[in-house]
Amino acid sequence: xxxxxxxxxxxxxxxxxxxxxxxxxxxxxxxxxxxxxxxxxxxxxxxxxxxxxxxxxxxxxxxxxxxxxxxxxxxxxxxxxxxxxxxxxxxxxxxxxxxxxxxxxxxxxxxxxxxxxxxxxxxxxxxxxxxxxxxxxxxxxxxxxxxxxxxxxxxxxxxxxxxxxxxxxxxxxxxxxxxxxxxxxxxxxxxxxxxxxxxxxxxxxxxxxxxxxxxxxxxxxxxxxxxxxxxxxxxxxxxxxxxxxxxxxxxxxxxxxxxxxxxxxxxxxxxxxxxxxxxxxxxxxxxxxxxxxxxxxxxxxxxxxxxxxxxxxxxxxxxxxxxxxxxxxxxxxxxxxxxxxxxxxxxxxxxxxxxxxxxxxxxxxxxxxxxxxxxxxxxxxxxxxxxxxxxxxxxxxxxxxxxxxxxxxxxxxxxxx
Ligand SMILES: [Zn+2]
Numbered sequence: 001x002x003x004x005x006x007x008x009x010x011x012x013x014x015x016x017x018x019x020x021x022x023x024x025x026x027x028x029x030x031x032x033x034x035x036x037x038x039x040x041x042x043x044x045x046x047x048x049x050x051x052x053x054x055x056x057x058x059x060x061x062x063x064x065x066x067x068x069x070x071x072x073x074x075x076x077x078x079x080x081x082x083x084x085x086x087x088x089x090x091x092x093x094x095x096x097x098x099x100x101x102x103x104x105x106x107x108x109x110x111x112x113x114x115x116x117x118x119x120x121x122x123x124x125x126x127x128x129x130x131x132x133x134x135x136x137x138x139x140x141x142x143x144x145x146x147x148x149x150x151x152x153x154x155x156x157x158x159x160x161x162x163x164x165x166x167x168x169x170x171x172x173x174x175x176x177x178x179x180x181x182x183x184x185x186x187x188x189x190x191x192x193x194x195x196x197x198x199x200x201x202x203x204x205x206x207x208x209x210x211x212x213x214x215x216x217x218x219x220x221x222x223x224x225x226x227x228x229x230x231x232x233x234x235x236x237x238x239x240x241x242x243x244x245x246x247x248x249x250x251x252x253x254x255x256x257x258x259x260x261x262x263x264x265x266x267x268x269x270x271x272x273x274x275x276x277x278x279x280x281x282x283x284x285x286x287x288x289x290x291x292x293x294x295x296x297x298x299x300x301x302x303x304x305x306x307x308x309x310x311x312x313x314x315x316x317x318x319x320x321x322x323x324x325x326x327x328x329x330x331x332x333x334x335x336x337x338x339x340x341x342x343x344x345x346x347x348x349x350x351x352x353x354x355x356x357x358x359x360x361x362x363x364x365x366x367x368x369x370x371x372x373x374x375x376x377x378x379x380x381x382x383x384x385x386x387x388x389x390x391x392x393x394x395x396x397x398x399x400x401x402x403x404x405x406x407x408x409x410x411x412x413x414x415x416x417x
Contacts, residue, residue, distance in 0.1 A: 005030045006409075007045045008380065008402075011054025013037060014349075014387060015372040016061050016356040021388060027059055029378040032407035037372045057401055058387040060352065061372050062107025062134075062379035063394060064359035065334040066271050067229075067250055067321025070097050070122060070136075071114040071164065074330040076287035078152045078198070087116060087161040094118050097331040098126070098133035101324075103397040104332025107379035107405050108135040110321075110363050112190045112229060112250070113142030113150060115164040120185040132405055135379075137363045139229065140186035141166045143177050143217060145208040149196045149231065165192075171216035174209070178220040187364075188247070189221040189228045194237035196251065197277065197296040198327060204253075204296055207237045211244070218244040227364065229271075235259060242268050248362055250321060253304040260307075260314040269317045269362045272308045274340035275333055276323035277301060283328045293327070309345035318346065319362050320355040334359075335395030342391045351391055378407035 006029045013025030015037055026043040028036040036043050071094050075081045085093065101109060111119035123136035142165045144150035150165035166177045178189055193214060195203030209217070221228045227247035232238045235254040242249070242262045248269040249255060255263075255270055263270060277297045284294055312318050318341065322333040334355050341351035360370025368377045382402040385393035393399050403410040 005035070005046050005049035006052060007043070007049050008052045008054050008059050008382060009040055011057040011059040011382060012386060013059045013372065014352060016353055017371045017373060018353070018357070025059065027372055027380060029380065029404060029407050032378055034372060034374055034376050034378050034380070036374055052382065052402060054382050054401070056384065058383050058385065058393065059372070060381050060383065060387060060394070061356040061370055062381050062403070062405065063105050063334045063355045064108040064320065064363065064370065065101070065106050065322050065324060066110045066248070066319045066359050066362055067112050067273055067323050068101075068109045068331070069114055069164065069323070069325030070094055070109065070111050070331070071116070071118050072325030074325050074328060076284070076289055076328055078327065079154070079157075082152055082159060083157060090115060091118060094122060095131065097325065098122060098131075100331040100397075101134050102132060102403060102405060102410055103400070104335060105381035105383070105394065105397075105400045105403050106134055106332050106334055107381075107403070108137070108360070108363060108365060108369055110137040110139065110188060110229070112139050113164045114140070116161050117141075117184045124185070132408060132410065134405070135365060135369065137187045137365065138185065139188050139190040140181040140184050142190040142192055142231070143168050143174065144192040145169055148208045149192045149194070149199055149203070168213070168217075171213055174213050174216040175220040178217055178224065178226070182224045182226060186226065189217065189226050190231070191217050191228055191246070192231040193241050194231065194233045196231065196233060197280070198293055199296075200290070200292050205234045207234070207240065211240055214240055214244045218246060242266055248319065252307070253300045255307045255311055257310055257314065260311040260316050263311070264315045269319050269358070270308070270311050271319045271321035271362070272304065273321045273323045273337070274305065274308065274344060275337045276326060276329045277304065278340060279328045287328060289327065305344040308341065312346050312350060317358045317361065318350070318354045319359045332397065335392075335399070338394055339392045348388045348391050352387060352394070355394070378404050380404045
């Protein structure tokens with residue numbers, strides 16, 4: 001329905017601007033954009049308009065996942081995920097992941113480290129209209145150091161088509177690596193400042209880059225007008241990253257009150273990715289993940305959840321990211337992250353804003369998407385049930401009654417394909 005008018009009528013409209021929901025609302029989609037939003041009795045539409053009856057449903061902006069690895073499969077073993085797939089297989093898997101993403105009502109994603117610049121190619125193919133998929137804000141490859149967190153493979157294994165990371169060990173290399181991502185077409189820059197939960201030997205508590213190296217990365221990115229997303233768990237790494245001027249902290253298990261105050265002062269976003277931690281804890285044992293994964297997470301989860309709530313209360317903007325593609329986390333999962341944020345103590349509306357307006361602001365696409373307002377792109381989802389009473393109703397493809405990307409109905413696009 002790229003052309004013509006569709007009225008989504010009679011549902012609870014949650015526009016994610018921060019305003020109260022409209023109990024019996026209508027959203028008018030016209031030529032790929034939102035033409036009107038309001039109480040059904042006030043909204044006018046042409047007589048010829050198609051009607052979607054959303055009685056008993058909630059109407060929201062399309063969900064946004066700010067932390068995705070679109071070329072990765074979400075398997076339990078990252079090394080075998082890399083070594084078992086040819087580049088052609090990776091490319092087709094990526095198309096399938098993009099389809100899974102939009103089917104779950106996820107209309108925008110930020111990719112955070114992918115192989116072969118396939119995330120950038122996917123972004124451009126979707127823009128050209130070659131297939132339907134989410135809007136993509138792409139990072140290209142993630143910047144890490146020798147032996148750093150992003151290095152998924154033992155050093156004796158090399159793939160012909162390269163890696164999803166770039167190794168940097170000095171300030172000159174850091175500047176060049178940022179510029180290579182920009183040259184390839186990256187929108188944001190991803191950097192790994194600390195170890196992570198899948199690292200052995202306490203590396204989660206260590207840092208990767210010196211302050212000078214990290215500053216060189218952020219400074220070069222700033223000169224290229226690219227925001228920096230920083231993977232950081234421990235407090236020193238988080239504070240160094242905020243000080244250097246990154247735009248978002250990813251994961252952040254030790255994002256305590258001091259980190260929150262500094263982040264708030266510098267308008268840094270927090271993307272806690274609770275769902276990937278939860279998935280590894282719940283599903284890891286039956287998939288045989290190493291014991292230290294579970295140890296790393298379980299020993300820090302209560303404080304992680306507490307930090308998310310405190311950061312929210314301190315006024316830090318929280319954003320949904322899932323780490324989709326990494327260990328035991330599939331694509332199209334930000335709805336599950338919404339439910340995790342509520343579990344951590346965010347009010348349901350705040351959790352929905354994390355997946356919509358806040359995420360759009362972080363990705364720099366808030367003029368086009370992230371809220372239901374006249375003039376914005378028609379990225380809209382209709383879910384069965386009351387998304388404020390039960391945030392799990394936004395989680396997963398089965399809950400979606402309809403998904404529109406730029407006004408195109410997913411069902412129709414799939415039928416046409
Ligand atoms: Zn990640």
